[in-house]
Amino acid sequence: MTTALRPPEAGTGGLPVKEPPTRKGREWLADWNPEDDTWDQRLAWRTLTITTYNLTLAFITWFLVSAIAPRLNNIGFGLSTSELYWLTAMPGLAGGLLRLIWMFLPPVLGTRKLVSISTLLLVLPLAGWGWAVQDATTPYVVLLALAFLCGIGGGVFSGFMPSTSYFFPKRKQGVALGIQAGVGNFGVSVVQFLVPWVIGFALLGTASIGPEKVVKPARGLGESIWLHNAGLVFIPWVVAGAVLAWFYLKSVPVQANLRQQLDIFREKHTWIMTALYMMTFGAFSGFAAQFGLLIKNLYGTFPDAPDPLKWAFLGPLVGSAARVAWGPLCDRFGGAIWTVVSGVGMTASTVFTVFWLTPSSLGEFKFFVAGMLGVFFFAGIGNASTFKQMPMIFERRQAGGVIGWTAAIAAFGPFLFGIGLASISATAFYLGWAVFFAACVGLAWHFYARKGAERPS
Template sequence: MSSESLQAGRQGSTWLKRWEPEDPAFWDSQGKALAWRTLSITTANLTMAFVVWFMVSALVVRLPNIGFDLTGSQLFWLTAMPGLAGGTLRILHTFLVPIYGTRHVVTLSTLLLLLPMIGWFFAVQNPETPYAVLLGLAFLAGLGGGNFSSFMPSTSLFFPKRLQGTALAVQAGIGNFGVSIVQFVTPWIIGFALIGGLAGGPQVATGAERELWLQNAALVYVPFILAFGLASWFLLRSVPVRANFREQLDIFKLKHGLLMTVLYIMTFGTFSGFSATFPLLIRQLYGDFENAPDPLAWAFLGPLVGSVMRVVAGPISDRLGGAKVTQVSAIGLIICVLAVTFFTSPTSLDQFPWFVAFMLGIFFFSGIGNASTFKQMPMLFTPRQAAGVIGWTSAVAAYGPFAAGMMLGLSVSFFGTPNAFFYWAAIFYTACLAINWWFYARKGAEAPC
């Protein structure tokens, strides 16, 4: 075989020779099946990425109970570190798919998730693990956060514009379920020995006779990460939309790219930030009462609501237009984030249901906005630019857990209440409401979408 033929064979195994989703004949004959298969596989991998990214939020509320001597500020920093890493790594992921292709990027980035999972598996079994090591492992958990900025742009390339709102909402919404999965499964999976005790011994919770196997919270996902990563290598292919790093930098010259980044901070920054900090907020605000609520018994509901609404709002945004739905999202966020401040200095557990209700309202409206903003972006840019803008906006908004963890910690330290952060959020949401209305939602807007 000649070197030219060998190279062609290698190219054919990864890069599709033709991809024209806007051509109805091509889409019906071969595009649709491959696009939905790709969506299914990458969504499964994205779900594992969110599991890894938010695993720390499920672990930190248990660490003080098993002998880790950590202050409230240190716990908030542990929840913030995956957000710092996720946002930073998303910047890198923004540019990967047009260079290396869907198949290579999804496979390698999924298998790298094994690093933080194995690290946490060992770390939680020793209460003497240095805080610096815990911070490093929390940062590594951000590998899961980075994947979003390559997986989602890849999906936008596989679908015609008329279906991109639905496809992106389905993938992101189901992927976001990873947050609820890790927060819901953790309390159950740490209650018994896995593999007949071969996965390590138990820890004894402080002030109780109950034994915990906290390492299970990381170990249980390892087989799924391996399976989904290998499936990506054998079943995925890459769309022949290619550009080097320098060519992709043109997205930073786009005015609407900057504006959509601000709007996505409002939606996904809110979702990711509160997903990471919701369990700790419950513990800090309501944990001193007798019969205090278990944070993880309630916290998973927030990401669950946000994820469901992202899936639901995708088709609605395709039908009504993303800008109108984003407007509803912003109004709802302003109302809920102000209302929750009335229940952050509780005098009894009677206020807890109201606190949870308005927090779930924040997740509800952020989920709607997550879907609608991803409908707006493909309508504003060319396919390659839209993929880049989706990746970049996702990268910036992924700093949500870091920003929320840090700012909530500072608010509590300085004022004894998280309300300062909530007030700042309300001001920011109001600015986003004005931006979306002026440029996209009003009659005669510059770029209706």
């Protein structure tokens, strides 16, 4: 089979690009060029809507453990502080590893199969946790394995985002990817907000399952809770998302084998953008996974201590909202300058928060929360701006690969933050990340934001 040549794209060194062979099956579009003014906007926005819905469910699954872990000891599990940190870190390790697989799948499977199958896999950890928490003698290794399976929800991001980017022209990718990633990130807040509510009563469909007895009372808890609801309540929504994707999505004929996709690693800007996205999403996901445990461990010994599950959702909510809101601003002003703003804000907010990590009274809690919300807010801005930069720096196929790769590495955030907080003091941990944030500001300014930058974006 022969392939046609089309004009060169930015980032290809001026060489013509081979058109991929025709893909067979009704799901595959015969041709797709979003840079053409006649592109099918309805199909693009339908794809964005369905994949964003499913990505939200994926993030709910990925951060399920962060909402369950603070309650495990209340129902008799008896886990140490270190074990709890490791448990909430495991989905981050899995998410990062699995993103290294999912990043290669969009050109191989196509959007329809990729989104449908990936979404259906979320049932495994959701059902698994619904079963495991019913018995406080469930071995810790089983809990770790279920936490690892939750990483599927993090892994799919590196498939969904590049796949969606194929459907939109570069001028609209800031908005499109900002909406998808930002609304998807809301899944973190959804699970941390809903879980404290749904564990308080029997749900229709799970009423036959008895509640878990509370053996270690805590503020706001009765004698029993339905902690198994935390996973089971989302299963019907996941099944619906998989069905929607299977029947309503199409696939763009972008095709590349593994060897062709590896060419992104010969480009230094892949590595620079990896560092920048680790600054933004790595910190967002890391702090989101640990925020509840940080509140419990730093402020939980005071009388009338705050309920961590009633505060943990605020950080991801602020960061996700910022990511959505800044998509249009990044399209208008460019992503690079906002990445610089993000890094400066994250550095300052992190240093501010350091002063409230060794509290002497509960009155300091409001300053700790304010500092953390600042970190989340500026991380959200950076999450939007970096995803605007990548399609501008790289040609379309490479941009998809770079988005997948950088997302994979940044997904290790929950794991790195979990083992870091379990290994060193919170103060040293925060200061170390503040230094990293400041270094990333220098990279963003020098290569992308300053006048005469190598790749203005």
